[in-house]
Amino acid sequence: MFCDRFFLLKNVSELRKAIETGAQTPRQRSLWNMMLSCARSGPLNYPWFTPFVAVVTQEKQDVEKAKRVIATYADKLNHQNYCTGLQFHFWCFAFPHAKWAMYYQWLCALGAYTPEEREELDAVFLNYQFTNFYYGMRTKPEPECADNQTLSLTLSNVIVGYLFSDTRIGKIMLRDGLKRLPEIIGRLPASGYTGEGSDYMDCVNGPAMWICCEALEEITGEKGVAFKRFEPNGVRPVDVLDICAREWMPGGLLLPWDNYGYNCGVKAPVAYAAKITGNARYYEMLEKDADWAYDIGTGWAYDDMVWTLIFWPTQAPSVWEKTKNWFVSGVGGALVGAGDTQYLMQMWDESGVECPTRSHVNPNAVIFNAYHLPVSADGSKMEFDCTRFEYPDTWRVVDFLSMDSTSRYNYGDGCIGAHSCVIVDGNESMRAMTEYPQTKSEDCSAEEGYLSSDATPLYAEHFPDAIRVSRKSSLHCDRFFVIEDDLRFGEEHLLTSRFLLRPGAEPCENGVRIVTPEGVVLSLCEVGGGSEISVENVKNYPHKPDLACVIADFNRRAKKLDRLFVAFMSKRFSDYEQIGGFRAVADEKGDLCYKEAAKLLSDPGETFDLSLPPFMEREAKICSVWWFGKKIAKKEGKAVLVLPAGLIEPELYLNGKKFDLSPYDRSMQLIRPHVPLPDEFSGEGQIDVVLKTRVPVDHYYGKGWGTYGMNGGVSLAYAQEEERPEKIEYDGKTLRVCTNKKEYVTEYVRSGDEK
Amino acid sequence: MKETLLAEESCFESEESLRKNAAHPDWRVRYAAAVAIGESGNAEFLPLLEQIVKTEKTRPLYSQPSCHFENAPDDTAMAEMVGPIRARFDKEYDDFTLQAWQCRGRVLQAAYFAYAKLGKESKFLNEEMFRILKEDVDDAAMSAGYVAFAACGGKEVYDRLVEIGGCTHYCAGVEREKTLRILREKCKLH
Numbered sequence: 036m037f038c039d040r041f042f043l044l045k046n047v048s049e050l051r052k053a054i055e056t057g058a059q060t061p062r063q064r065s066l067w068n069m070m071l072s073c074a075r076s077g078p079l080n081y082p083w084f085t086p087f088v089a090v091v092t093q094e095k096q097d098v099e100k101a102k103r104v105i106a107t108y109a110d111k112l113n114h115q116n117y118c119t120g121l122q123f124h125f126w127c128f129a130f131p132h133a134k135w136a137m138y139y140q141w142l143c144a145l146g147a148y149t150p151e152e153r154e155e156l157d158a159v160f161l162n163y164q165f166t167n168f169y170y171g172m173r174t175k176p177e178p179e180c181a182d183n184q185t186l187s188l189t190l191s192n193v194i195v196g197y198l199f200s201d202t203r204i205g206k207i208m209l210r211d212g213l214k215r216l217p218e219i220i221g222r223l224p225a226s227g228y229t230g231e232g233s234d235y236m237d238c239v240n241g242p243a244m245w246i247c248c249e250a251l252e253e254i255t256g257e258k259g260v261a262f263k264r265f266e267p268n269g270v271r272p273v274d275v276l277d278i279c280a281r282e283w284m285p286g287g288l289l290l291p292w293d294n295y296g297y298n299c300g301v302k303a304p305v306a307y308a309a310k311i312t313g314n315a316r317y318y319e320m321l322e323k324d325a326d327w328a329y330d331i332g333t334g335w336a337y338d339d340m341v342w343t344l345i346f347w348p349t350q351a352p353s354v355w356e357k358t359k360n361w362f363v364s365g366v367g368g369a370l371v372g373a374g375d376t377q378y379l380m381q382m383w384d385e386s387g388v389e390c391p392t393r394s395h396v397n398p399n400a401v402i403f404n405a406y407h408l409p410v411s412a413d414g415s416k417m418e419f420d421c422t423r424f425e426y427p428d429t430w431r432v433v434d435f436l437s438m439d440s441t442s443r444y445n446y447g448d449g450c451i452g453a454h455s456c457v458i459v460d461g462n463e464s465m466r467a468m469t470e471y472p473q474t475k476s477e478d479c480s481a482e483e484g485y486l487s488s489d490a491t492p493l494y495a496e497h498f499p500d501a502i503r504v505s506r507k508s509s510l511h512c513d514r515f516f517v518i519e520d521d522l523r524f525g526e527e528h529l530l531t532s533r534f535l536l537r538p539g540a541e542p543c544e545n546g547v548r549i550v551t552p553e554g555v556v557l558s559l560c561e562v563g564g565g566s567e568i569s570v571e572n573v574k575n576y577p578h579k580p581d582l583a584c585v586i587a588d589f590n591r592r593a594k595k596l597d598r599l600f601v602a603f604m605s606k607r608f609s610d611y612e613q614i615g616g617f618r619a620v621a622d623e624k625g626d627l628c629y630k631e632a633a634k635l636l637s638d639p640g641e642t643f644d645l646s647l648p649p650f651m652e653r654e655a656k657i658c659s660v661w662w663f664g665k666k667i668a669k670k671e672g673k674a675v676l677v678l679p680a681g682l683i684e685p686e687l688y689l690n691g692k693k694f695d696l697s698p699y700d701r702s703m704q705l706i707r708p709h710v711p712l713p714d715e716f717s718g719e720g721q722i723d724v725v726l727k728t729r730v731p732v733d734h735y736y737g738k739g740w741g742t743y744g745m746n747g748g749v750s751l752a753y754a755q756e757e758e759r760p761e762k763i764e765y766d767g768k769t770l771r772v773c774t775n776k777k778e779y780v781t782e783y784v785r786s787g788d789e790k
Numbered sequence: 791m792k793e794t795l796l797a798e799e800s801c802f803e804s805e806e807s808l809r810k811n812a813a814h815p816d817w818r819v820r821y822a823a824a825v826a827i828g829e830s831g832n833a834e835f836l837p838l839l840e841q842i843v844k845t846e847k848t849r850p851l852y853s854q855p856s857c858h859f860e861n862a863p864d865d866t867a868m869a870e871m872v873g874p875i876r877a878r879f880d881k882e883y884d885d886f887t888l889q890a891w892q893c894r895g896r897v898l899q900a901a902y903f904a905y906a907k908l909g910k911e912s913k914f915l916n917e918e919m920f921r922i923l924k925e926d927v928d929d930a931a932m933s934a935g936y937v938a939f940a941a942c943g944g945k946e947v948y949d950r951l952v953e954i955g956g957c958t959h960y961c962a963g964v965e966r967e968k969t970l971r972i973l974r975e976k977c978k979l980h
Contacts, residue, residue: 111873739867
């Protein structure tokens, strides 16, 4: 193995200089401090940071810690052989193995090992790759398999094969990996979207794509790989990275576009895209929307922030886009209004055939987000008990989830009934049963602010008299959305426009109003009314963010129906005032009571802003239970205390009185709890705020589902009356939306009238 | 592992080493030997390949019970973990059995990919693969078997594949369709 350079790290001395001098942004400096603190305080708690820290500092203590991590990983491999995951889902293990082989190479390049140590470790890394992941890559049919699994396997063979290309086995793996990798990239759809949803796009394909680019450039000497069109589909890696970035909603959560629902955005692909394109959109995402506390797991690893730091662009942005609206042909698009406080995404990507566990059946489904907070519900029930979307014809028995038994599960939550779509005659388990183009046409304009797609083929498979089933979403007055469902059949059907929304339904004329736990309000009204509206509360679906949702159905029997909806979103709280300067007390035994903690918090000392656990912010002893306290000054009026997201088993005390946080039990994993303070706190004055929370003390707290912990800090906001529509009128040409605060007038031509 | 790697590497160095290592006690070396036979493309190694598959037939490849792990779950979450992790079975098993569970169909897969590259039909290898297809347990071995049948099979193989019917595994299912198509074209069947 070569040791004259660090694989994929082009200029370590420049990187070190930038990090040590903090020459770039404060974010870069704080990221580095976090990694250094974690790697030094708990190398086996935060192993994925240790090799990078060792390379940057090259201090003996950091190198020794990284060596200990590598030794622990090597020791794990023999035990891992009996794992159901390795034997049946080997691709998940291939990508991290390649990463550890690369990190091992970094340490070798640092001269960290004796020749004897290296001989044994070389054999361990190389042999494990050969017998598990060369085997794994060859299991995947060529060329048919071009997905996140095959990409991971093939990339791992390229990387490990290259690192050990001084061996015969290494040469074979590199040869076969290099032969296959370009075609796998090229067989991804030209849009860059694989149809596997946000989770697989952002957590596997995106993180694999930047490594593909960097590895191919280093190994082959070719330049500009990210912008090269790979055949047969002509996809460019930069398009894959862009889709990953497009999946971020305002606020940083990923679209709930697949089986796994909402998740935190993955940063390294965005940082890489920023570096190679200079596009200001990526810079803004990193600065404004990213969560910097924890990694959710990218390519089955926890090194997203390491690579984000490595790729942090050194040049100022050079490309600015005219609009934040976007669409990608064959995939979907989004409309973004009022800064980025109003957001609607409409999707028309192809769904999975027969068993849509990954690519859900969501033709023209819409997702709402307002004020950087999610409003819609989507995803799956995961391990929770929910029979609502279990249909008799969507059961499946598989034998790859356990070593010695079969598992039976229902994939109904991947079918059309669990999405914000048009449903015909109550056929909720509708899905494509054969392969065909599921979308007939699309008509979109980012500049003019509309997205339209005709999904008739998918409906026609089940309802042969379907003539047209299309949806058009448009942004008006930079303030609200109009959704038009143009539905035409040869016979009369029950036509349902279904919307899955976060819980909190309130009555509303001609529609439904949702007030999320944070106080964001969606008024979804059918223009002119006429439909029978039903509102159903569902428990245990989807698993994020609330473990509950509301199904709002607009039902009407008709052969032809051209429905218009107005979606108007507002909020019941003012802009945030960020509050820092909290004292912190580590509760090492976890046995402090409020009084004891409050007394300790009153002592002077270091303060924190609660955007990270203290030991991640500064080098300190790792501790899982923390108390934070501060006297917060507030103005006259009803206030909303906005706590950090990712709190675990929290306790909140206001002036010594414990406050109930149970309404946020579930949502606080991803969303900052917006806690309306009781009336007794309405006056001007000080509030003694004490917050207790548990924090993850390693990369693995989430047990494979990503690690979430305290992030986002504390803010104060004040209650305000939301803007809501009181009258909506449409005369076939002009749409008037009169709210309690303003009148909006816009021209609107129905899609049917255009033809 | 150092000695294992040396033996694996030597499979690619000389015919003598390859013949010797095809019967190596460590399955990893036999796996490398099978890959090396494929790399050689030399049909004279067919008996050696048969010997490798015969050895696999004697091993309890697919009888592993669920395992308990200290510090890790028995699923894909283990992929991202570094350790320390320990595997614990409900009782003691001998090394012969443990090694077979680690191996599963790896050697068989390598052998059948090699068989595909040799391009010369072996009744023994065919019969073994038909048996594996009927068992419908191992996606990796079955996929490689279909690739081999596409390369080495004829009408008789085609008829028996049709008789055996479809499989429940994704990769093997894709390879099966390809193989049937190739054999239909090769044998001018309709």
